[in-house]
Amino acid sequence: MTSTSANRVESRGRLSAVDWEQAALDTIAESGVAAVAVEPIARRLGVTKGSFYWHFPTREALLKAALERWERQDDEEFIQVEPIRDPKQRLRELIRRTSREMQSHVIYSALLRALDHPIVQPVMSRVSQRRIDFLTIAYRQAGLERRTASYRARLAYAAYAGFLQLSMQLGLPRLSHAEFDEYVDHAIATFVPE
Amino acid sequence: MTSTSANRVESRGRLSAVDWEQAALDTIAESGVAAVAVEPIARRLGVTKGSFYWHFPTREALLKAALERWERQDDEEFIQVEPIRDPKQRLRELIRRTSREMQSHVIYSALLRALDHPIVQPVMSRVSQRRIDFLTIAYRQAGLERRTASYRARLAYAAYAGFLQLSMQLGLPRLSHAEFDEYVDHAIATFVPE
DNA sequence: AGCTGTCAATACGCAGGCGTACGGAAATTT
């Protein structure tokens, strides 16, 4: 549950910078980076621009702060899978998680559509690199040769990114529940050795 | 070579609707769908809005016409690989082509970042569906069971879409020429049976 | 009670893009 509504009247009377950052992230999830505009978000929060320009010097500053917040949250989420000792099991679990609670990947998907933006780009670059490294390590531990592990990790990650795009926006694959499970199993069989 | 410049002065004196559509496609390739605006493209073509609103009733109409043009061009391009009889060979060739002349996939990548747009969405839906069907048929001919072929096709296509996004905008994978070739070979080994 | 700092409303100017109205020039037809 992200605080989607939060008319500040019914919560507390004043806003903080964090409120604006969270509202920006909600907006990104719903309508993408381009929708992060001062006046619309102000309306959403039930205030006017006057509030915003007290907390932030500019629109870009809000975007930057929001993305840094997201990046930190994202790191924490990834750590949950790390303790799994068996690397293959860790990879399978990773794929399964991704396929299920995609809601948490909505923002990633939205940011993927804004990779040309100068503020978004470095954030995504870092996040993607860390995730690919994570995969690479797992593949190495699973016994793959160094370069092979690297390629496989990149490939699996590309599939992840593409899958998000296609399923979020295009509704592809148009599958039943049972078929979807089979699809995920197929992905695991294809990407996880043995 | 798309007609990137084409100051109408030095070609012919007047423009047609097709000129505007092509300019729109060039703009999409360079700066994305959001950059398809009347006045900037008019400046690019060396005319004013007066011209545009003679050929098109609205901005949306231009976008629609441009995308329909692209969709037709895209279909023709795909037919080139179709005559290859051996399905596995056909799949390999498809992957190789995609990895090389990515320039022709620039527009696809740009449209992928605008899947939320009501005009873009149905076009991409059709194009993606046709391509996935194309892959599915190849996989079936290669001996895969019906549902397995379907899943494999979707998975390979997701990898294609994700690869485009990551490589176009993020510069990932950051590989040398030799490494890149190995990477492509790895993709083929992973996605094409045997 | 008064001061001060914090947050927000109002009002303004500016820029860029959309769409309209109208008029003019050049090419094409008759």
Next chain:
DNA sequence: AAATTTCCGTACGCCTGCGTATTGACAGCT
């Protein structure tokens, strides 16, 4: 050559979003 069609320029009004300036409301401290 005159009329008509085709194409384009100019000027305007509208809207939306950015950022600034100014003023005001309220809280906490003294």
